[in-house]
Structure formats: C-alpha cells, structure tokens
Amino acid sequence: RCLEAGLGSCIGHNFLSNLQYLPCFFSEIGVLYWHLDPKKSESEEELAKIRKDRGYNYMDYLDICPGKLANFEEKLKNFFTEHMHADEEIRYCLEGGGYFDVRDKDDKWVRIWIKEGDMIVLPAGIYHRFTLDAANHVKLMRLFLGEPVWTAHNRPQEDHPVRQEYVKRLTDDNAGLALAAH
Numbered sequence: 001r002c003l004e005a006g007l008g009s010c011i012g013h014n015f016l017s018n019l020q021y022l023p024c025f026f027s028e029i030g031v032l033y034w035h036l037d038p039k040k041s042e043s044e045e046e047l048a049k050i051r052k053d054r055g056y057n058y059m060d061y062l063d064i065c066p067g068k069l070a071n072f073e074e075k076l077k078n079f080f081t082e083h084m085h086a087d088e089e090i091r092y093c094l095e096g097g098g099y100f101d102v103r104d105k106d107d108k109w110v111r112i113w114i115k116e117g118d119m120i121v122l123p124a125g126i127y128h129r130f131t132l133d134a135a136n137h138v139k140l141m142r143l144f145l146g147e148p149v150w151t152a153h154n155r156p157q158e159d160h161p162v163r164q165e166y167v168k169r170l171t172d173d174n175a176g177l178a179l180a181a182h
C-alpha cells in the first residue's frame with residue numbers, strides 16, 4: 001500500500017512527508033495533491049491548468065511568520081483549533097513549511113508536512129488544523145473558486161450539511177471521493 005511508503009510517526013501522529021507516495025491515502029479522504037515548481041511564475045503551465053480545470057479564479061498570498069502577520073499568536077491558535085470549512089481549502093506552499101493535521105477514516109490525526117512546491121486541496125467538510133514547522137515561517141498561495149470565504153467552523157459540526165455530505169462520501173465504499181490529481 002502506498003500509505004506505508006510515506007508513513008512515519010511524529011509526536012503521536014501518523015506523519016506523512018513523502019507526499020508523492022500517498023495517492024491512495026489522499027484519495028480515501030478526498031485530499032488532492034500536486035508538486036509544482038515554486039520558482040516558476042504564477043502563470044506556470046501546470047498551475048494554470050489546475051486553476052482552469054477546477055475553477056480557482058481567486059488567488060492571494062499569505063505570509064505566516066511573526067513579523068509579517070498581524071496578531072500572529074492569536075491567528076496561529078485559531079489555525080490549530082480543529083475545524084472545517086464549507087468550501088475547499090486550497091494552499092500552495094512557496095516558501096518555508098507547515099503541518100496540516102487531517103482526520104483519517106477512523107478519526108485519527110494524520111500529520112501532512114507541506115514544504116516548498118507542495119500544493120494541497122482539503123475537501124469541504126474535512127476536520128483539520130494547521131501549524132508551522134520548526135522554520136516558523138510559511139508563504140502560501142491561497143486559491144478559491146469564486147469570492148473567498150475563510151470561515152472556520154470549529155468541531156463539532158455534525159449537523160452542518162457540508163460535513164454530513166463529506167461523511168456520506170467518506171463512508172460510501174462504492175463512490176469514494178473525487179480524485180483528479182497525481
């Protein structure tokens with residue numbers, strides 16, 4: 001299984017760092033992943049294709065580091081509180097690194113280490129949280145389909161229709177979750 005190729009352990013989490021080896025795990029929980037070249041411009045062909053195919057017309061940058069982000073400590077605390085969104089969370093790491101913790105099918109944390117060039121899409125309704133790695137800095141491109149909504153809905157959200165839809169897709173053995181990447 002490809003999961004075993006990239007799975008280690010890190011302070012009580014399952015820990016994923018070789019992200020390209022993990023298509024089956026990502027597929028299982030509905031996460032999409034690409035590795036791109038961050039030295040190439042915004043108009044880079046592969047990025048442009050992903051944006052066109054998935055309708056990501058909105059784009060901005062977020063620099064998460066102590067000197068650059070207002071209310072850094074408070075924001076990091078919020079990012080690290082388990083939550084979901086009603087839309088996809090799409091992040092492309094241009095500099096630095098950080099950890100996305102996501103819940104697997106058994107509701108266990110899996111830690112995904114994103115570094116320069118990693119682009120990840122968390123599906124709407126998945127429980128997750130984010131924190132910085134030891135470098136204490138990450139520069140991200142944020143993408144969105146339509147007008148961006150960054151609202152975090154903290155767990156529990158079992159009555160939220162988007163959460164219910166996600167859980168339904170997760171538990172439906174036949175359908176599985178959409179996988180367009182790799």
Ligand SMILES: CSCCC(=O)/C(O)=C/O
Pocket residue numbers: 062079089091128129130140150152
């Ligand atoms: C890692 S991007 C900034 C934090 C954020 O928007 C979020 O929702 C983290 O899960």
Ligand SMILES: [Fe+2]
Pocket residue numbers: 083084085089128152
């Ligand atoms: Fe989030």
Ligand code: NI
Pocket residue numbers: 063064065068137138
């Ligand atoms: Ni910085």
